[in-house]
Amino acid sequence: MSETAHDLRSPLTTVRESIRLIRDGDLGAASVDQRAYLTSAMDQCDCMFQMIGEMLQLERLRTGTPRVDRSWVTISEVRKSIDETLRPWALPRKIEVLWDIMLDCETMVYADPAMLRRLVVNLATNAIRVTPENGVVLVQLQRSRGSGAIRWSVIDRGCGIKRKDLQRIAERGVSTGGGEGLGLLISRQLASLHFSDLEISSRFGKGTDVSFETASGGPRGVALAWSRWRLGRRRPLQKPRYRDGNLQRFDQADRVAEKRVESPVMAVTLSHEASMPRCANRIAAGTVSLGATVSRAIADDFDHVFQRQQRMFDFIYRVETRRWVWAFDVDPESFPMRLESIENELMNQIPETRTTWSSPQIIPVDSRITHSRLSDLLVRSTLAASTLSNVHDQDAVRLGTLPMGDSNVAASRLENELRRLTERFQSESRVLAQQVKNLCTKT
Numbered sequence: 029m030s031e032t033a034h035d036l037r038s039p040l041t042t043v044r045e046s047i048r049l050i051r052d053g054d055l056g057a058a059s060v061d062q063r064a065y066l067t068s069a070m071d072q073c074d075c076m077f078q079m080i081g082e083m084l085q086l087e088r089l090r091t092g093t094p095r096v097d098r099s100w101v102t103i104s105e106v107r108k109s110i111d112e113t114l115r116p117w118a119l120p121r122k123i124e125v126l127w128d129i130m131l132d133c134e135t136m137v138y139a140d141p142a143m144l145r146r147l148v149v150n151l152a153t154n155a156i157r158v159t160p161e162n163g164v165v166l167v168q169l170q171r172s173r174g175s176g177a178i179r180w181s182v183i184d185r186g187c188g189i190k191r192k193d194l195q196r197i198a199e200r201g202v203s204t205g206g207g208e209g210l211g212l213l214i215s216r217q218l219a220s221l222h223f224s225d226l227e228i229s230s231r232f233g234k235g236t237d238v239s240f241e242t243a244s245g246g247p248r249g250v251a252l253a254w255s256r257w258r259l260g261r262r263r264p265l266q267k268p269r270y271r272d273g274n275l276q277r278f279d280q281a282d283r284v285a286e287k288r289v290e291s292p293v294m295a296v297t298l299s300h301e302a303s304m305p306r307c308a309n310r311i312a313a314g315t316v317s318l319g320a321t322v323s324r325a326i327a328d329d330f331d332h333v334f335q336r337q338q339r340m341f342d343f344i345y346r347v348e349t350r351r352w353v354w355a356f357d358v359d360p361e362s363f364p365m366r367l368e369s370i371e372n373e374l375m376n377q378i379p380e381t382r383t384t385w386s387s388p389q390i391i392p393v394d395s396r397i398t399h400s401r402l403s404d405l406l407v408r409s410t411l412a413a414s415t416l417s418n419v420h421d422q423d424a425v426r427l428g429t430l431p432m433g434d435s436n437v438a439a440s441r442l443e444n445e446l447r448r449l450t451e452r453f454q455s456e457s458r459v460l461a462q463q464v465k466n467l468c469t470k471t
Contacts, residue, residue, distance in 0.1 A: 043073060044074075048070060089340070188234050342355065348413035
């Protein structure tokens with residue numbers, strides 16, 4: 029697939045450039061109608077370029093080399109980039125993309141911004157295709173119960189998915205409608221890069237809801253999200269939710285007391301399609317740091333290269349400017365070889381860096397141990413980094429710069445935690461109020 033995608037790019041580029049020359053009048057005047065058709069042809073070339081890019085991305089995901097670059101990013105930043113990308117898809121059919129964000133827009137999620145945008149755009153464009161003209165597509169964000177994760181849902185009120193088609197999606201993990209199959213296939217892989225499965229709920233004739241989660245709530249939230257996802261990879265891949273051999277159903281009357289509908293909601297859960305972990309029952313974890321004399325610019329370059337060395341079941345978290353926590357899908361015997369491979373790549377691209385690696389901890393993949401050990405490593409490393417905030421930094425003491433002042437890191441984190449708890453309390457209060465209202469209606 030990768031070789032085919034590369035081979036397609038050159039002739040497609042030639043086709044598009046030839047069309048552009050004719051449209052722009054370089055080879056003679058073109059009428060208005062001719063320019064319109066040529067522009068449409070160029071748009072289709074752009075769509076093919078996008079599909080080729082998805083094929084290349086899918087191949088990297090399937091081989092376990094996703095080139096992911098995760099960091100903390102605000103919801104507002106992600107929303108802005110998504111809106112700009114969706115506008116050309118929504119405007120021609122007068123589809124309105126609405127946002128329902130049940131939390132502060134400055135809430136931060138731990139994600140690869142480019143891949144998160146691509147994931148939401150893939151789901152939203154599929155929703156736009158099935159939505160009638162002048163319709164609405166809803167992108168909903170809310171805090172997931174039982175964790176600090178943020179749940180993203182793309183909801184349409186299109187024709188929904190038939191039971192047999194949903195069954196086929198559960199079995200193959202791809203859509204059966206038009207050109208949406210590749211988008212859904214890559215979406216489940218992109219969701220996995222954010223430590224989440226892709227969940228599809230649909231009622232035929234009513235609409236579809238596709239959702240996933242991203243980590244939030246600081247280092248502990250990231251550790252919890254990754255640990256849960258990693259534990260789930262011990263089971264066979266691509267497991268839809270079944271009950272007695274059938275797709276799991278939800279009767280809408282269980283959720284809404286006011287009315288009962290005849291058609292049930294059917295749901296499937298799609299996991300990634302990459303290979304299984306190389307080391308199924310344990311991971312190697314530790315820290316790596318750069319010297320205090322390394323400039324921030326070089327540290328940022330190091331972070332970019334280091335993050336892109338992650339394989340599907342690896343985990344790298346930047347706790348401060350020059351310090352990272354890592355967890356590799358590797359056994360103790362293979363760890364020196366993996367470390368040498370990473371060091372060689374870093375030295376080739378950033379030869380001026382000097383790294384200090386800790387001895388690896390071997391952490392069992394277990395429901396009670398993995399999260400606590402990884403969370404402890406992340407939190408301790410983060411707190412240790414914050415206590416060093418009054419240590420002179422080369423970037424701060426350079427000639428012509430002001431001396432470092434007192435750090436407000438602790439106060440800022442406390443404020444963020446209080447805001448998160450307040451939002452969670454308000455959300456639970458709304459749910460409780462609705463339950464009371466439902467009980468009163470029944471009585």
